Amino acid sequence: MYTREQASQLRQAFWTTFGQYMSPVLSAEGLKPNWLNYNTGQKHVYFRMKADKKTASIGIELTHPDVEIQEIFFDQFTTLKAYLHEQVGETWEWEFHIPDENGKIISRIYKEISPVNVFNRDDWPTLISFFKPRIISLDQFWGDAQYSFEELR
Template identity: 75%
Template sequence: MYTREQASQLRQAFWTAFGQYMAPVLSAEGLKVNWPNYKTGFKNVYFRMQADKKTASIAIEITHPDPELQEMFFEQFQALKTLLHETLEEEWTWELHATDEYGKTISRIYKEIGPVSIFNKEDWPQLISFFKPRIIALDAFWTDAQYSFEELR
């Protein structure tokens, strides 16, 4: 068992290592990207990578406080579902109006793996191998798809 501080340091060490590993990888548009903190350019639309002591996930999260607008964003992603899954080369799980760990209503499109632990350095290669191709694919998808969301901005 780790203290809260040790757990925080291990998490930070993993995400720093992941960021350094991904640093040479340019975006689909040939730009430098902060992969662990990917910016979509849209408020309330995030590409999130998370890992804990049991699982890891990568997700498109729609956090708009207005449930109707959140649903409109989700429906726009659904309209692009074929493109998304073709770009990712796999199918993801779709959840409209789920509740996050803070009790907020969000919508998510995600892929999860387990059992893996961010606290076990032996799992880090598996975590990196899980996150890397998917965040690169999300970037490639978003390069084309983001323009479909302009009217929701």
């Protein structure tokens, strides 16, 4: 068992390592993105990578506080579902209007793996191998798909 501080340090060490691993990778547009805090340019649309002691996930989170607007965004992503799955090379899970860990209603499209443990350094290669191709694929997808959301700004 780790203290809160140890857990925080290990989590930070993993994300720092992942960030260093991704730093030479350019975006689909040839730019140098912040892979850990990817900027979609669309308010309330986030690419999230999460890892804990049991699972890891990567996905698109729609967090607009107005659930009707959130639904419009989710519907727009639904029209791009086949293209997203083609870009990432696999089928992802789709969840509409679910509570997040803070009870806030979100919608998300994601892929998850388990068992992995971010606190076990032996799992870091598995985590990096999971996150890297998927965040790159999300970037490629978003390079084209973002224009479908222009009217929703």
